[in-house]
Amino acid sequence: AQKVTQAQTEISVVEKEDVTLDCVYETRDTTYYLFWYKQPPSGELVFLIRRNSFDEQNEISGRYSWNFQKSTSSFNFTITASQVVDSAVYFCALPNSGGGADGLTFGKGTHLIIQP
Amino acid sequence: DTGVSQDPRHKITKRGQNVTFRCDPISEHNRLYWYRQTLGQGPEFLTYFQNEAQLEKSRLLSDRFSAERPKGSFSTLEIQRTEQGDSAMYLCASSFTSGKETQYFGPGTRLLVL
Numbered sequence A: 001a002q003k004v005t006q007a008q009t010e011i012s013v014v015e016k017e018d019v020t021l022d023c024v025y026e027t028r029d030t031t032y033y034l035f036w037y038k039q040p041p042s043g044e045l046v047f048l049i050r051r052n053s054f055d056e057q058n059e060i061s062g063r064y065s066w067n068f069q070k071s072t073s074s075f076n077f078t079i080t081a082s083q084v085v086d087s088a089v090y091f092c093a094l095p096n097s098g099g100g101a102d103g104l105t106f107g108k109g110t111h112l113i114i115q116p
Numbered sequence B: 001d002t003g004v005s006q007d008p009r010h011k012i013t014k015r016g017q018n019v020t021f022r023c024d025p026i027s028e029h030n031r032l033y034w035y036r037q038t039l040g041q042g043p044e045f046l047t048y049f050q051n052e053a054q055l056e057k058s059r060l061l062s063d064r065f066s067a068e069r070p071k072g073s074f075s076t077l078e079i080q081r082t083e084q085g086d087s088a089m090y091l092c093a094s095s096f097t098s099g100k101e102t103q104y105f106g107p108g109t110r111l112l113v114l
Helices: none
Strands: A004-005 A010-014 A019-021 A025-028 A033-039 A045-052 A059-061 A064-069 A074-079 A089-094 A105-107 A110-115 B005-007 B010-013 B018-022 B031-037 B045-050 B052-058 B065-068 B075-079 B088-095 B109-113
Touching: A004 A089, A004 A105, A010 A019, A019 A110, A025 A074, A033 A074, A045 A059, A045 A064, A045 B075, A105 B045, B005 B088, B005 B109, B010 B018, B010 B088, B018 B088, B031 B075, B045 B065
Parallel strands: A010 A110, B010 B109
Antiparallel strands: A004 A025, A019 A074, A033 A045, A033 A089, A059 A064, A064 A074, A089 A105, A089 A110, B005 B018, B018 B075, B031 B045, B031 B088, B045 B052, B065 B075, B088 B109
16 A cells, blocks of 8 residues: 655744755555645645656756655655745645555645744 | 636534535546545545546445546535544545546535534
8 A cells, every 4th residue: 555654744944944845655656656735724735746756857846846766765845945825734645556546645744834 | 727616615514414515627637536634634535536437435435425426527425424523624636537647626625513
């Protein structure tokens, strides 16, 4: 079974600081996708990124960057120069395997608080 | 482009009552998923449809839960004889066929069972 671990339950930083959210996963699949979603206080899950396990290059999108390391089964997310609007719960997710199920297995999430 | 919509956004019911939620996916998407999220936890997969066919059900989906997608468009999730433990956010998502395409989520229906 798939497993996603987000060990950081809550992180609090002051605005403009850089912050990294950790994600460690377990899968027996040889190829897979990994996802990050953001859940602001409104509750709706917002898609941030999808990464194929074949591609270990880091990805940058504005202030967001992702570091994927297959050797350590980690897919970490960094926000540079954080802003108050980044305050949310962030989830890492991995598609389910076996039986054709394509639902996602989510971690428990990291609650990020950006203080002004 | 219209996103995933869910109705109602909030529902309060008494234990033992039946409730039904509706999800309208993104129009081009033929896969539709249901998840449940309790406080402080990540979403948990319940079931998914490809067009009108229900292809997978999680063991979390007890006999009191039933989902339908009769015409391959919108879907309904019904909970019969609600229990306090059913209180949660029910999330719907949709995607293209491959299943490895990105799932886009709706705003959710928050259920409170008294």
